[in-house]
Amino acid sequence: MYDIASIYQARSVADAIRALQADPSALVIAGGTDVLIKVREGKLAGCSLVSIHGLGEELSGVTQASGGDIEIGPLTTFRGVAFDPVIRRCIPVLGEAVDQAGGPQLRAAGTIGGNVCNGITSADSASTLMALGAVLRVRSPRGEREVPIAQWYKGVGKVDLAHEELLVKIVIPRANCEGYTGHYIKYAMRSAMDIATLGVSCLVKLSADKRTVEEARLAFGVAGPVPMRACGAEAAVRGLPIGEAVGRIGRAALEDVHPRSSWRASKEFRLQLVEELSGRALREAARKGGAQI
Incomplete structure (x- = not known):
């Protein structure tokens, strides 16, 4: 059993951001492969959650923009990244990296956005995204801003993401790949x-x-x-x-x-x-x- 005080299922990115604004203690959950483990261990016991798991239409998938940049939705699973044709054609090294995360069950549920947002140096996507000079696009009630990945990590488990902000896109500039x-x-x-x-x-x-x-x-x-x-x-x-x-x-x-x-x-x-x-x-x-x- 998981000790969770409440869980809110967001209907859209804007709705998720509003829910985070309304509850300063709420945590975002997507695939759950990090958050649920911490809940079960007691580290996040009694927490309230805002689930973005159902926002795949807005936040998942890989596309190549007209200018050649590659855009990855943060809800794209590790498996989704590894087997995506754009990734395989343009940056196969990223697919190869995330395909080494955990086991097949984790790769089917865990998301690349969660891997980036947990701020852990051992994350399998982290070094390749760093080498690629990825840009993290985040959205808040004030609009969108972009953070170069070199400025994203602020310390162990800490990233440049405010409570009411949501990662909405991982961008790999064409010039970097x-x-x-x-x-x-x-x-x-x-x-x-x-x-x-x-x-x-x-x-x-x-x-x-x-x-x-x-x-x-x-x-x-x-x-x-x-x-x-x-x-x-x-x-x-x-x-x-x-x-x-x-x-x-x-x-x-x-x-x-x-x-x-x-x-x-x-x-x-x-x-x-x-x-x-x-x-x-x-x-x-x-x-x-x-x-x-």
């Missing part, structure tokens, strides 16, 4: 149904002859309190031959990250993972782009 190929690596204590000890996502744009790194985008989960880009490592490999870049990117990334020790892994082990997995992710991303490695 067109011409890139990517690869995501999740290192966990188990090979399935576990959270990441470290997550690394790397995107690369190759030169016309497929021998040189024109641009690289490298991001991590669990390499600090929030998901982060490794901008120093990206700059260090720009313009380098692929083989040299693969050897250098991991060492350079050590200057960008700030992992800590936990019961899952020591700081030192996470640093070892950062160095090793960065090179592996770049190598595989480049191979997908046509490089001969």
